[in-house]
Amino acid sequence: MRIRAAAVVLSSAVVLSALALPATAQASERADGATKLRSFASKTVSPKDSLGATKFSDAVINGGKDIVLGVTAKKSVTVTYTASNESGIALTEAFLWQGTDSSNVDDITGSLxxxxxxxxxxxxxxxxxxxCKAVFNIDPAHDFADGNGVAGTWKLFLGAWDLYANASYxxxxxxxxxxxxxxxxxxASPEPVKKGKTITVTGKLSRANWTTGRYAGYATQPVLLQFRKKGSDTYTTLKTVTSSSTGTLxxxxxxxxxxxYRFSFAGTTTTGSVKATGDFVDVQ
Incomplete structure (x- = not known):
């Protein structure tokens, strides 16, 4: 980070301490988002307010796309944002969190x-x-092992220290x-099939279960049956099929x-969308 020269009323030692304190925290401590969020916030100061004058804008999480995670693969998620303060900025930090009140650990249901x-x-x-750019390395097997309830909407918490060691958040x-x-x-079967005969299309819709570390059938969900004519690039929807109690179609x-023929699932507020690879049927 480039820090411009500035006339500072605090001693250089104070400014350096403001820079060094969060930077020297152990990785395990930094990963405890709830504790770090609480260190910023106060019961007497609204989280929307600031002790300092740093303002945050133009924040984008994961390129504007949903964060979709399986059961084992880790994923790096980039967050970009602009931080502005005429007095200069010494350091910023970012957290992703879920809950109702960042100033109370009991009201934080998830933190990264x-x-x-x-x-x-x-x-x-x-x-x-x-x-600014912050990178979150998310490991679903570790970060979400306590349950699937954290799937849904998450918020971005940004904090900063200016060159006077004032905190903003x-x-x-x-x-x-x-x-x-x-x-x-x-x-889709049988293959091949005579024109006018019945084709039976089967499949299964499953989703990641972060608690068990496996995929499990996703019940009672609307899934589209789609068809693409040989030589065409476009699928058309034939009907909607509802998954069974075990996710079968x-x-x-x-x-x-x-x-x-393929199945297509649009996703929900807690589950990502997915399309099956088309299965070719030769009609004779």
Whole structure:
């Protein structure tokens, strides 16, 4: 981070302590987002207010896309934002959290911290305006092992220290959806089939269960049966099928021309969307 020269009323030792305190925290401590959030907030100061004058804007989480996680694969999620303070900024930190009140640990149902402090670069044309980036390395097997209830809306908490060691924070800069990954299979038979005969299409809709570390059937969900004619790039929807109590899908259609059948799931507020790979049927 580039820090411009500034006349500071505090001694250099005080400013350095403001920089060093969060930067020297152990990774395990930094990952405890609830504790770090609480250190920023106060029962006497609204999280929307600030002791300092740093303002946050233009925050984007994961490129504006939902964060979709399976059961084992770790995922790096980038958050970018602008921090502005005419007095200069010494350091910023970012947290993702879920709950109702960041100033009370009991009201935080989920929290994620970064392994390292955010990196910020001051604009060469606008004094006191910094472009920042924070990276969250999320491990669903570790971070969400206590349950699937944390899937849903999460908020971005940003905090900063200026060169006078004043803290600023905003606990709801923007939001994102953190979702459980889904899988979808399809099989159309018989293959080949005579024109006008019945084709049976089966499959299964499953989604990540972070508690067990496995995928499990997703019950009573609307799934589209779609068809793409051979030589075409476009799928058309034939009907909607509802998954069973175990996530299985079964339906029938009439054979017309050669082409591909697939199931398509739009997703929910807690589960990502998914499309099965088309299964080709030769119509004779």
């Amino acid at each position: 911290g970064t392994d390292d402090d955010a990196t910020c670069t001051e604009s060469t044309t606008q004094q006191g305006v910094y472009s 905003n606990d709801d800069v923007t939001t994102t959806k953190l979702k459980r990954a889904a899988t979808l299979t399809v099989n 079964t339906t029938t259609t009439t054979a017309g021309v050669d082409g591909y």
